[in-house]
Amino acid sequence: MQMRIEAGNTLRHVFVQRKNGVYEVTIDGTTHHVDAVRIDPATLSLVVHDAAGGRRSLAAALSPGGAPGAVDVHVAGRRVPVQVQNGSGLGRRREAGATGSGPQRVLAPMPGKVVRVLVKPGDAVTARQGLVVVEAMKMENELRAARDGRVKDVSVVEGQSVDAGTVLVLVE
Amino acid sequence: MPITKVLIANRGEIAVRIIRACRDMGIATVAVYSDCDRAALHVRLADEAWPVGPNPPRESYLRIDTILDVARQSGADAVHPGYGFLAENEDFAAACRDAGLVFIGPSPEAITLMGSKTAARQAAIKAGVPVVPGTEEPLGDDVPDAEVLRIAEGIGYPLMLKAVAGGGGKGMRMVATPDELPGALRAARSEAGSAFGDSAVYLERRILSPRHIEVQLLGDHHGTVLPFVERECSIQRRHQKVIEESPSLAVSPALRRAMTSDAAAVARTVGYTNAGTIEFLLDEDGSYYFLEMNTRLQVEHPITEMVTGVDLVRWQIRIARGERLTLDPETLLIPRGHAVECRIYAEDPDSNFMPSPGRILGLRVPHGPGVRDDSGTYEGGEVPIYYDPMISKLITWGEDRDHALARMRRALAEYEVRGIKTTIPFFLWVLEDADFQASRFDTTFIDRKLGARQGAPLQAIDADHETLAVLAVALDQVTRTPAAARPAASRSLWTSRARHDALR
Structure with missing residues (x-):
């Protein structure tokens, strides 16, 4: 599962998959191994595995923030405002920049390999149209346009390995 | 006079506190509520509940006539006013007495007398208790x-x-x-x-760096007035107490003897009965001055209960029904350990303490050794805009001050209120302060420390917090799939139950 989550004014590309009984959550290329158990509709118990073999136990409670897609996360003694984009459930907001302006940079959410490029420069694209398919952790992820526009640049080719955050396509 | 049913002319945590004391004593309780308080905790916990009018206090909780009507209709024989609202209203105390109801508090005469700043000052002087030095007579234009x-x-x-x-x-x-x-x-x-x-x-x-120290008193109708170990109430924000503790590190046993016996002397001078509190200013040089008397139960009474083991509300009722104070005066002056209270408000400390009313979507209340939470609300409850935004008093007890403060930090960290903003982060910040920890403060402490922050957020959010929040949201979304929402185990239980029923 793939989503975009904004925290601290930074948009993060997040990819989640379940592996060996724990969740692998990749945030902008950094993978976290987390055991998550739901306590109640608003509360999760998280056990975050760290690189040194440690196990950090945290309670995280979520409550709706002021705006659509806004979530207040109560974790580690803080209330962290978070904006969920293109998510289901709490995130009812439309894709980032859907109503904004300026060029849209489509980034690789995680390290992986470009398996398909679906557009070429000059193509007209509509919101949510697939642009590039990136394979990571044995999953294919289709990256889509946030809004209607025209492809200005395609910076990758099929078969190319990319790091998290690499610009794949520019749509304006 | 026997008391069998008490009307509580209040709302919020103090109404709940009084209901609990009554229940402990086998006394029936009558709650009153304004329109928006129909589902409030005090209404839910009382034996009876009666509406007293619209939301503005003047039209409900301050309506003496309506409240006395409810007392008559419900058959209550006593009234407890709590604090605030009608607690220090001599007309209410007198109206209760005239209606044949026991007012669980001092006499209307004592309320009137000590409610006047100048009369109270005179009473202190008469009792030989120091007041802030000043002119007794006005200085008119004609004085050169x-x-x-x-x-x-x-x-x-x-x-x-x-x-x-x-x-x-x-x-x-x-x-x-x-x-x-x-x-x-x-x-x-x-x-x-x-x-x-x-x-x-x-x-x-002008006392440059005063501490606010107060002495709890109980007086019975047989001439006995007993003082309790002092409370330290210097931690105030804009003259409003926010953290209280007992005992005070600034008060030596000798000073305690002097202040508590002076406090009792003032109360005896005016023939004071039931619960009351004498407030003093304590100067840096150890001299102290009578400030005023509060003729009611105080918000911060639980810290006294924690270090003396005395249930003050229970004694208020016992005194009101004519019992003698049988407490050992000596034990009331020797604190057992240390207690701290934080007043948790529905206010946003990062937006200049703006009130934050609304629905409490989630509530996790701390428990464990030495923790007491006197709350007036519950998960799903509403914090109305019409009344004081205090939602709870968190009290911790420890063997000594450091222990009590450590438990307070632990309890505050466990405390989780979702849906509204609270002053919990503010308290966590104060508890981290080295001067607070060393008990180096006066009544200007909080306003000075807050001013020095120049609006910087009380609890900085760092990259780690952001990462954890993102992890939580992502995993919340993932575990919200239909399969997770409806676990296989419970489904099969339902299925087998349905089969079982079908086969009967």
Whole structure:
């Protein structure tokens, strides 16, 4: 599962998959191994595995923030405002920049390999149209346009390995 | 006179507190509520509940006539006013008495007397208790500067020049040295004259770095008045107490003896009964001055309960029904361990403590050793805009101050309120302060420390917090799939139950 989550004014590309009984959550290329158990509709118990073999136990409670897609996360003694984009459930907001302006940079959410490029420069694209398919952790992820526009640049080719955050396509 | 059913003329945590004491004693309880409080915790916990009107306090909780009607209709034989609302209203206390109801508090006469600042000051002087040094008589326009200077010399500098008819800081001047006096006198008189039509002023010693120390008292109807170990209430934000503790590290056993016996002396002078509190200013040099008396149960009464083991509300009721105070006076003055209270408000400490009313979507209340939470609300409950935004008092007890503070930090960290903002982060910040930890503070402490922050957020959010929040949201979304929402185990239980029912 793939989503975009904004925290601290930074948009993060997040990819989640379940592996060996724990969740692998990749945030902008950094993978976290987390055991998550739901306590109640608003509360999760998280056990975050760290690189040194440690196990950090945290309670995280979520409550709706002021705006659509806004979530207040109560974790580690803080209330962290978070904006969920293109998510289901709490995130009812439309894709980032859907109503904004300026060029849209489509980034690789995680390290992986470009398996398909679906557009070429000059193509007209509509919101949510697939642009590039990136394979990571044995999953294919289709990256889509946030809004209607025209492809200005395609910076990758099929078969190319990319790091998290690499610009794949520019749509304006 | 027996008390079998108590009407609680209040709401919120204090109404809940009183209901609990009544329940402990096998006494029935009658709650009253305004329109928006129909689902409030005190209504849910009481044996009976009666509406008393619309949301504004003046139309409900302050309606003496309506509340007395409810008392009659419900068959209550006593009324507990809590604090705030009608608690220090002599007309209410008198109306209860006239209606044949036991008022669980002092006499209307005592409320009237101690409610007047000047009469209370006179009572203290009569009891031989020090008051803040100042002029007893107003200084009118006709008093020459030289005379005022002479009087000022006797009081000592720095001093405050205050309008007799004053209020709101008008006609008030701080005077640090004698040469400042003539100018300040002219300015204060002219300001007071135009603001209040009375240019008379008086002088009072300015206590530069006072602590606010208060003494809890209980007085019965048989002439006994007992003082309790002091409470330290210097941690105030804009003159509002926010953290209280007992005992005070600034009060030695000898000073405790002096202050508590002086407090009891003031109460005896006026024939005081039931629960009351004498407030003192404690100067850095150890001298102290009577400030005022509160003729009611105080918000911060639980810390006294924690260090003495006495249930003050229960004793209020016992005294009201004519019982003698049988407590051992000595044990009331020897604190057992240390207690701290934080008043948790529905306010946003990062937005200048703006009230944050609304629905409490999630509530996780701390428990465990040494923790007491006196709350007036619950998960799903509403914090209305009409009343005081205090939602709970968190109290911790420890073997000593450090222990109590450590438990407070632990309890605050466990405390989770979702849906509204609270002052919990503010308390966590205060508890981290080295001066607070060392008990180096006076009544200006919080306003100074907050001012020095210049609006910086109380709890910085770092990259780690952001990462954890993103992890939580992502995993929340993932575990919200239909399969997770409806676990296989429970589904099969339902299925087998349905099969079982079908086969019967």
